[in-house]
Amino acid sequence: MAGRLMKSIGALAVLGVAGVAAFVVITRPQPHPPTFWEGLGSPDLANGEKVFSMGGCVSCHKAPGASGEAELVLSGGLAIKSDFGTFHVPNISPDEKAGIGSWTLAEFGDALTRGVGRDGSHLYPSLPYGSYARMTAKDVADLFAYLKTLPKSDKVAPPHEIGFPFNIRLALGGWKFLFFSDQPRVTLAKADDQIKRGQYLVEGPGHCGECHTPRNSLGGFLSDQWLAGAANPDGEGKIPNITPGGTIKSWSAGDIANYLETGFTPEFDSVGGSMVEVQKNMAKLTKDDREAIAAYLKALPAR
Known part of the structure; x- marks a missing residue:
């Protein structure tokens, strides 16, 4: 009995060490070559x-x-x-x-x-x-x-x-x-070059999802709610839903591009909160890039 118990403990120890080793390997920092x-x-x-x-x-x-x-x-x-x-x-x-x-x-x-x-x-x-x-x-x-x-x-x-x-x-x-992933956040059927450019800008350097997408308790994105709005990290209100089912539902692509350039909504409200800094940066982009962002947002599934 004692021998079998010791063998079982030994086997569990080996499995535990192997599990730790596998975790370290799988989760090691992975820079680019x-x-x-x-x-x-x-x-x-x-x-x-x-x-x-x-x-x-x-x-x-x-x-x-x-x-x-x-x-x-x-x-x-x-x-x-x-x-x-x-x-x-x-x-x-x-x-x-x-x-x-x-x-x-x-x-x-x-x-x-x-x-x-x-x-x-x-x-x-x-x-x-x-x-x-x-x-x-x-x-x-x-x-x-x-x-x-x-x-x-x-x-x-x-x-x-x-x-x-x-x-x-x-x-x-x-x-x-x-x-962590470097793959597209959404798959868009029949995306043209303009929409692809907008996807790159929004999902990549623009990092819009960091504020506009809700997260789970570990801080990971809820992938099925991409850009569907989230809690305001500053504590008050909510970061809006910017899919076609949210704030921009009635906006045209031109309205979105104009908002990014001027800070004014189609209703003549002005940008506020943390979006002030974002819009100031977006205004420095080319007209084509702002239009690409707008095209991508309008092409998203409504949430």
């Missing part, structure tokens, strides 16, 4: 500036309260409060010590699109790499080159304030296993 960042040609700074606006980088990475030209000093420091703790936005200025001035393109790109830190650790999805994962290598490279042209700041953002168990970065591998 180095070749992903090769052969991209000379950086296009004009495109990099456009990608910068698409991504709304300035909205989070400027110093709190900064305005005008000071907004381009990307010293970070914004505190983002969540159910999991408070995240402090980092400095992404070209400063060699406090910012990303000494980073390589691969280090920057893997952080942005794979959620892998410079030290090889998992990053928290407060950086919306779950959306940026859809960005092309060329857009990432051009953005990186543009960021290098901006003013330096030697300010270091405070560390995140994350309690147990969310401060265990190994667990983020499990979160990625469940929720």
